Each structure stands twice: as structure tokens, then as C-alpha cells.
Amino acid sequence: MSHHIAFQFEDGVTRFIDASPTETVADAAYRQGVNIPLDCRDGACGTCKCFAESGQYTQGEYIDEALTQEEAAQGYVLTCQMRASSDCVVRVPASSAACRTQPAHYDARIREVRALSPSTIALSIEGDSLKKLGFLPGQYVNLQVPGTEQARAYSFSSLVQDGAVSFLIRNVPGGLMSSYLSGSAQPGDAIGLTGPLGSFYLRDIQRPLLLLAGGTGLAPFTAMLEKIAEQGSPHPLHLIYGVTHDADLVEVDKLQAFAARIPNFSFATCVASAESAHPHKGYVTQYITPEQLHDGNVDVYLCGPPPMVDAVNQFMREQGVKPANFYYEKFSASV
Ligand SMILES: Cc1cc2nc3c(=O)[nH]c(=O)nc-3n(C[C@H](O)[C@H](O)[C@H](O)COP(=O)(O)OP(=O)(O)OC[C@H]3O[C@@H](n4cnc5c(N)ncnc54)[C@H](O)[C@@H]3O)c2cc1C
Ligand code: FES
Numbered sequence: 001m002s003h004h005i006a007f008q009f010e011d012g013v014t015r016f017i018d019a020s021p022t023e024t025v026a027d028a029a030y031r032q033g034v035n036i037p038l039d040c041r042d043g044a045c046g047t048c049k050c051f052a053e054s055g056q057y058t059q060g061e062y063i064d065e066a067l068t069q070e071e072a073a074q075g076y077v078l079t080c081q082m083r084a085s086s087d088c089v090v091r092v093p094a095s096s097a098a099c100r101t102q103p104a105h106y107d108a109r110i111r112e113v114r115a116l117s118p119s120t121i122a123l124s125i126e127g128d129s130l131k132k133l134g135f136l137p138g139q140y141v142n143l144q145v146p147g148t149e150q151a152r153a154y155s156f157s158s159l160v161q162d163g164a165v166s167f168l169i170r171n172v173p174g175g176l177m178s179s180y181l182s183g184s185a186q187p188g189d190a191i192g193l194t195g196p197l198g199s200f201y202l203r204d205i206q207r208p209l210l211l212l213a214g215g216t217g218l219a220p221f222t223a224m225l226e227k228i229a230e231q232g233s234p235h236p237l238h239l240i241y242g243v244t245h246d247a248d249l250v251e252v253d254k255l256q257a258f259a260a261r262i263p264n265f266s267f268a269t270c271v272a273s274a275e276s277a278h279p280h281k282g283y284v285t286q287y288i289t290p291e292q293l294h295d296g297n298v299d300v301y302l303c304g305p306p307p308m309v310d311a312v313n314q315f316m317r318e319q320g321v322k323p324a325n326f327y328y329e330k331f332s333a334s335v
Contacts, residue, residue, distance in 0.1 A: 013096035016134035055088025126164040141195030157219035200329035214304020239267040242284035
């Protein structure tokens with residue numbers, strides 16, 4: 001039985017390979033065309049040192065000059081010695097180009113495009129090639145805008161199921177992708193995607209999680225929650241989902257379904273607009289309670305527009321709380 005190894009490169013590109021428990025991760029990588037840094041292949045030089053973010057593995061044999069005990073305890077590995085005993089995520093201190101690899105391209109077609117509200121579109125795409133698409137929940141791809149040479153970044157809002165995957169897309173008035181999706185897009189239209197990309201993805205859950213979503217920044221969290229619903233979580237998870245106007249609040253039924261499926265998951269919603277009829281008015285930061293910060297023993301994941309990321313950063317500083325880990329994705333405009 002082989003395991004999936006996700007290599008996370010410095011430039012945000014991810015490549016998945018399969019590794020059997022009997023071969024080294026470096027051998028498996030080269031067999032599949034991913035030339036991670038390598039020299040002695042003997043655990044002596046340290047050239048192949050990477051960081052194992054998650055997964056189980058054996059470290060093999062090496063000398064202290066190549067990998068110190070302290071580094072090994074932190075999670076550093078020598079891939080020329082490492083053998084995987086489960087799926088692993090391995091951070092490579094080099095770009096994908098330096099490792100002679102690049103993000104993969106997939107051809108797909110639109111399965112469904114649906115307006116969830118005047119401001120938000122749900123898109124699902126399908127294709128046989130997507131059955132081979134691997135990504136870490138939270139990551140994004142570049143979706144080519146049909147009929148143009150341009151692409152836009154979108155986070156997966158689901159896992160791949162039966163060769164289909166979904167996105168949650170803000171309808172930006174006059175935007176290139178937005179106009180296509182809200183205008184001429186039809187089921188069956190061809191659409192290409194390149195990826196997966198990004199370092200915003202769900203890590204092993206080692207402490208409570210606080211998930212903060214702004215607008216369509218909800219997308220990566222619904223993908224993460226699908227994964228968490230499959231694997232369970234030993235720690236509490238709380239999501240705060242904030243939007244600007246009442247019409248932007250979508251997929252709440254999906255969140256309720258997750259709350260029913262995942263025993264220690266809870267969520268709250270809020271709307272910033274002064275005209276809102278929502279019981280919780282204001283910004284996400286107004287609804288973060290001290291209990292949810294666990295005196296800093298919390299991993300915070302945040303996804304939304306750039307000003308929200310800055311506001312939450314400032315809020316944490318003002319509270320004097322430094323979360324154990326703070327991961328964020330900014331949905332910045334591409335043009
Ligand atoms: C890593 C990453 C992941 C992303 N994931 C998602 C996602 O899951 N869902 C999603 O909805 N978006 C996401 N985005 C944003 C997305 O890539 C596009 O920027 C957005 O959808 C607009 O594309 P467009 O072609 O419709 O508009 P464009 O033609 O690119 O823009 C038209 C005009 O609108 C402005 N504009 C563009 N985006 C915004 C915005 N968000 N707010 C205000 N003005 C804007 C532009 O500056 C320009 O003037 C992500 C961005 C990044 C960088
Ligand atoms: S290549 Fe030299 S230690 Fe792995």
C-alpha cells in the first residue's frame with residue numbers, strides 16, 4: 001500500500017506523489033519526476049532536509065551533522081532516509097521550478113453554475129482528469145476565464161467527489177470572471193485549471209481552532225470542514241463568518257449540517273452593514289470571545305479580503321494574544 005506525499009514548494013505550488021513504505025521519499029519523488037534537492041543520498045550532507053508538516057514516517061539513518069536531534073524533534077527530515085507510514089505533507093525549501101516540476105493543468109467542464117444570492121455564485125466543475133486532482137483542503141487553483149487568456153484564483157470549497165469539485169465566488173460587478181459566470185456560462189462549458197497552490201491549508205489539529213471567514217472567504221473552510229467531518233477532531237472548532245450585507249450570507253444551511261455532523265464544531269455569523277436585519281451586526285472581531293482564544297493555545301485560520309486580515313491581526317495585538325499558529329489567505333484582486 002502506498003501513501004500520498006504532498007510536497008509544498010517555496011513558491012506555493014503543491015505536487016502530490018505516491019510513496020510505498022519500503023522506498024525513501026526522495027526515491028519516490030525522483031521516480032515521479034519531482035527533483036527535490038539531493039546530493040549524498042546517504043544521510044550525510046543534509047542537502048535533502050525538508051520539514052514534515054504532518055504524517056507518520058521513519059527517519060532512517062543519518063549523522064548529526066546532516067540533521068541534529070533538535071531538528072528531528074521539530075519535524076525536520078532527510079528525505080533520502082525518510083520512509084512514509086501514512087500520508088504526509090512535506091515542505092521543501094526550494095521552488096517548484098528548481099525541482100523541475102510545476103503546477104499541474106486539468107481540463108474540466110462546468111457541471112453547475114448557480115446564483116446563491118445577488119452577490120455570490122456557486123460553481124461546480126467536473127471531468128475525468130479531476131479524479132487525479134489532489135489538493136490540501138484550504139488550497140486554491142487558477143481557473144482560466146473561458147474565452148480569454150486570463151485566469152483568476154479560487155479556493156476549493158469542497159473536496160473532489162466523483163470527479164467534481166466546487167467553488168464559492170463573489171460576483172464582482174464588471175469583473176471578468178464574474179461577468180462570464182453571471183452571464184454566458186453554461187453547464188458543459190470547457191474550463192481549465194492550474195494548481196493546486198497556496199500554503200493556506202488545514203494542518204494536523206493539535207489544539208482548538210478558531211476559523212474566521214470574510215464573505216466568499218468561507219470557501220476554504222467548507223472544504224476543510226468536509227475533511228474534518230471525515231476524520232473527526234479531538235479539539236473544539238469555532239467558525240465566525242462575517243459578511244457586508246444580508247444578501248452576502250450564504251451556505252448557512254451547509255454550516256448547520258456540519259455542526260450536526262461534527263460534534264465539537266460551532267459557528268456564528270455576523271453582518272457589517274448598519275441596515276442589516278441580522279441579530280449580530282458588526283465585524284468578525286466583535287464576536288471573538290476570550291474563551292475562543294484559549295489564552296493563545298489556539299490555531300487561527302483566517303480567509304477574506306485584505307483589510308479583514310489586517311483588522312484581525314491588529315485585534316490580536318490589542319488583546320495581547322499570540323495564537324500558537326496564525327494562517328491566513330488574502331483574497332486580493334488579480335488586476
Ligand atoms: C489566493 C486567492 C484565492 C481566492 N479565492 C477566491 C474565492 O474562493 N472566491 C472568490 O470570490 N474570490 C477569490 N479570490 C479573488 C478572485 O481571484 C478574483 O480576484 C475575484 O473573483 C474577481 O475576479 P473577476 O475576474 O470577477 O474581477 P476582475 O476582472 O479581476 O476585477 C474587476 C474589478 O473589480 C476589482 N475587484 C476584484 N476583486 C475584487 C474584490 N474581491 N473586491 C472588490 N473589488 C474587486 C478589481 O480591482 C477590478 O477593478 C481569490 C484570490 C486569491 C489571491
Ligand atoms: S542527500 Fe545528503 S543527507 Fe540526504
